[in-house]
Amino acid sequence: MERHITAPIDKETASKLRAGDYVYLTGTIYTARDAAHKRMQEALEKGEALPIAMEGNVIYYMGPSPAREGRPIGSAGPTTASRMDKYAPALLDMGLIGMIGKGKRSQAVKDAIVRNGAVYFAAVGGAGALLAGSVKSSEVIAYDDLGTEAIRRLTVENFPAIVVIDAEGQDLYETAVQEYCTL
Amino acid sequence: MRTIETKEITRNIKEMCIEANHFLSKDMACAMAQAAQTEESPLGKQILGQLQDNLEIAGKDMIPICQDTGMAVIFLEIGQDVHFTGGDLTDAVNEGVRQGYTEGYLRKSVVSDPLIRENTKDNTPAVLHCEIVPGGKVKITVAPKGFGSENMSRIFMLKPADGIEGVKDAVLTAVRDAGPNACPPMVVGVGIGGTFEKCALMAKHALTRSLDTHSDISYIKELEEEMLAKINRTGIGPGGLGGTTTALAVNIETYPTHIAGLPVAVNICCHVNRHAVRVL
Numbered sequence: 405m406e407r408h409i410t411a412p413i414d415k416e417t418a419s420k421l422r423a424g425d426y427v428y429l430t431g432t433i434y435t436a437r438d439a440a441h442k443r444m445q446e447a448l449e450k451g452e453a454l455p456i457a458m459e460g461n462v463i464y465y466m467g468p469s470p471a472r473e474g475r476p477i478g479s480a481g482p483t484t485a486s487r488m489d490k491y492a493p494a495l496l497d498m499g500l501i502g503m504i505g506k507g508k509r510s511q512a513v514k515d516a517i518v519r520n521g522a523v524y525f526a527a528v529g530g531a532g533a534l535l536a537g538s539v540k541s542s543e544v545i546a547y548d549d550l551g552t553e554a555i556r557r558l559t560v561e562n563f564p565a566i567v568v569i570d571a572e573g574q575d576l577y578e579t580a581v582q583e584y585c586t587l
Numbered sequence: 588m589r590t591i592e593t594k595e596i597t598r599n600i601k602e603m604c605i606e607a608n609h610f611l612s613k614d615m616a617c618a619m620a621q622a623a624q625t626e627e628s629p630l631g632k633q634i635l636g637q638l639q640d641n642l643e644i645a646g647k648d649m650i651p652i653c654q655d656t657g658m659a660v661i662f663l664e665i666g667q668d669v670h671f672t673g674g675d676l677t678d679a680v681n682e683g684v685r686q687g688y689t690e691g692y693l694r695k696s697v698v699s700d701p702l703i704r705e706n707t708k709d710n711t712p713a714v715l716h717c718e719i720v721p722g723g724k725v726k727i728t729v730a731p732k733g734f735g736s737e738n739m740s741r742i743f744m745l746k747p748a749d750g751i752e753g754v755k756d757a758v759l760t761a762v763r764d765a766g767p768n769a770c771p772p773m774v775v776g777v778g779i780g781g782t783f784e785k786c787a788l789m790a791k792h793a794l795t796r797s798l799d800t801h802s803d804i805s806y807i808k809e810l811e812e813e814m815l816a817k818i819n820r821t822g823i824g825p826g827g828l829g830g831t832t833t834a835l836a837v838n839i840e841t842y843p844t845h846i847a848g849l850p851v852a853v854n855i856c857c858h859v860n861r862h863a864v865r866v867l
Contacts (some may be wrong), residue, residue, distance in 0.1 A: 439704070469654045469694040478692055479645075479654035484735045484768050506735070507768035507827070528637050528826055529735060529770035530859045532654040533645035551706050552654075552694050564637075566630075566828065577767050580829025584628060585822030 411560070412460035413501050419521045421567045423574035427525065428562040433462040433504070437483055439553040440546075441491040448494065455546030455555055459499035466504075467552035468542070469532070477542045477558075479532030482506040485524070489513050496520045504565055508577055518573045525565035526576075538563040589723040590670050591867060593679035596727070599865055600683025603729035604659060605691035607863040608651045611642060614798040615774075615860050618835040622772055622825075631830025635772075638825075638858060649692075653859045656693040657731030659684045659713040660791065666722035677715060685709040696734070716788065725867040728795050736773060736857040739765035742787055745849040754779060754851050755814065761853035762818050762834065767827020770857035774798065775818065775837045778852040780844035789840035790854035795862040798836040811837045835860075 409417055411431035421427070434456050436444070444454050465485050469478030485505030492503065493516035501522050506529040509517075517524060527535060538560050546555040568576045611619065619642065623635035645652040661680055673679075688695060688710035697711065698704040720726075741764075743757040758777055765773065778789025801808040814837040824830025835858065844850060 467654065467694065467696075469651045469656055470692045472649065472692050478694070479651040479656075481654050483655070484738065486768065506770065508766060526767070526826065526828070528634050528641075529767075530653045530733075530857050531637055531641040533648065533650035533652060534637055534641035536650055537644065551708065552696070553706075566826075568828075576829075577827055580628075580630070581766070581822040581824065581827070583822065584824055584829045584831060586820045587817065587822075 408562070411462045411502070413462060413523070414460065415501070415521055418501050418523050419571045421523050421570055423567050423570045423576040423579070425567040427565050427567060429462070429565055430561050430563070431559070433464050433558050433560055435464045435466045435468070435556040435558060437465050437467050437553050438487055439550045440555050441488050443547055445491050445494070458495055460501050462502035462504060463495070463500060464504040464558065469552070471542070477536050477539045480536040480539055481532030482527040482529055485509060492516065496522050509569060514569055514573055514575065517569050518571060521571045523567055523571060524569040526568045527563070527565050535563070588670055589666070589668055590672055591725060592673040593671050593676055594673055595867060596676065596679045597683040597686065599727055599867065600661065600680055600729060601687040601690070603727065603863040603865060604684060604687025604693065604731065607729050607731055607861040608656045608691070608693055609645050609649055611652065611859070612862055615835075616642065618798045619858060622832045622835060626825060626830050626832045628824055628830035630828055631825040631832060634825040634828065635832065651693060653733060653857070654694055655696060655733040655735065656688070657733045657861065658697055659710060660730045660732050661713045661715050662728040662730070662792065662795065663715065663717045664720045664726040665717060666724045667719050668723035669725055680713055680715055681711045684713045685711050727865050727867065728862055730795050730862045733857055733859060736765065736769040736855045739769045740790070740854045741852070742783065743851045744783065745851055747847070747849050749849055751810070753849065754810075755817070757851045758814050758837070758853055759817060759821070761855065762823070763821060765855050766823055769855045770859070771823055771827055772825055772832045772835050772858050774856045774860040775814070775834050776854040776856065777837065777839040778854070779839060779841045779850070781842035781850060782844070783850055785842055786850040786852040787854070789842060790852035793838035793840045794854055794856045794860060796838045802839055804841065807839050807841060811839050
């Protein structure tokens with residue numbers, strides 16, 4: 405079903421989302437990919453605070469291309485989520501409620517999604533020019549030296565995403581593929 | 588003897604990096620448009636429709652088709668009658684990449700050392716493959732390669748007894764393991780034969796072959812068609828969210844090999860299979 409939701413996402417909304425739902429996300433989300441996750445993990449190991457609060461927030465696994473003058477962002481599609489599988493369970497246990505990426509997640513991530521009533525969305529991979537249209541503003545808020553891999557705060561409007569793993573542990577990648585497999 | 592100034596190489600590569608990242612080649616654009624018509628899954632059709640919109644926006648607003656503007660893989664076929672002047676050819680290639688990626692608002696995705704991982708901030712160096720061929724021309728192919736799909740590519744050192752069925756299993760295994768990670772619909776480049784590195788290079792080169800062509804070898808052409816049909820029956824579909832369009836093409840290259848071996852490389856590319864070609 406089609407839903408319009410706002411980010412940060414409250415627990416009740418997240419728990420009602422079901423694998424296969426087509427979602428339009430409006431509000432504030434944060435970007436982080438490989439290098440930023442590694443730094444956040446190192447910060448946690450040293451007992452330091454993270455540059456962004458996790459509670460109720462959504463992380464978009466994305467490193468944009470540079471913005472042309474007068475535009476908030478360049479091409480801005482999702483990257484492969486499984487590279488963040490090592491780091492995601494700890495962040496979910498700290499209250500992270502949503503992740504946007506593409507591709508399969510590990511069992512440990514699925515377990516952490518269920519345990520915390522969170523959600524994993526897929527955005528369409530390779531549609532960076534289209535998705536950039538939903539990004540209204542972008543600001544680097546941490547790890548500026550990482551370039552495209554810095555943590556950015558994005559304001560998004562009707563950002564299109566599909567619920568792939570829901571709070572009950574349903575995984576659209578498994579069910580949808582079975583439906584069309586004829587081998 | 589024909590003389591070409593290396594600054595001509597730089598200029599062309601700069602333009603081709605920008606062109607390839609904003610405009611799909613005609614064969615790819617046609618295959619994508621056709622897939623949007625024939626896909627059977629409603630969600631798959633919707634995704635392919637979004638990808639059509641994406642291509643239109645990319646060209647119209649000059650936003651890269653995908654934010655992963657790739658590592659610049661460049662093939663140079665250099666006629667043996669060509670003499671380059673004006674400096675080092677490899678430097679000229681990298682200068683073209685540097686100018687293209689910095690002036691063209693393309694993402695810098697290259698780190699200087701695979702383990703220390705410091706971004707070079709200009710997307711250099713390129714991965715350059717040179718071949719000396721007869722004649723007095725230079726053919727440049729610029730194929731920026733994204734790593735969502737590159738990471739899902741595989742090499743299988745099969746044994747002769749594995750035969751053609753072993754090759755089919757290897758291709759299908761690589762595609763199934765890649766699934767949604769490789770941003771389907773994919774293009775599957777396959778190298779069969781040669782040595783460990785030769786088959787990998789053939790698989791990469793196969794991705795640059797026009798999608799509306801087939802291998803000249805009749806049984807390989809049949810294998811390309813059979814594997815495309817099989818891959819499209821896996822159910823993976825657009826975005827990996829189910830459907831009948833998992834791949835747009837299977838392109839296979841072959842080479843003689845050793846009596847003891849049957850190397851097979853599967854280089855997977857996403858639907859943003861970029862290849863710009865110019866002949867100087």
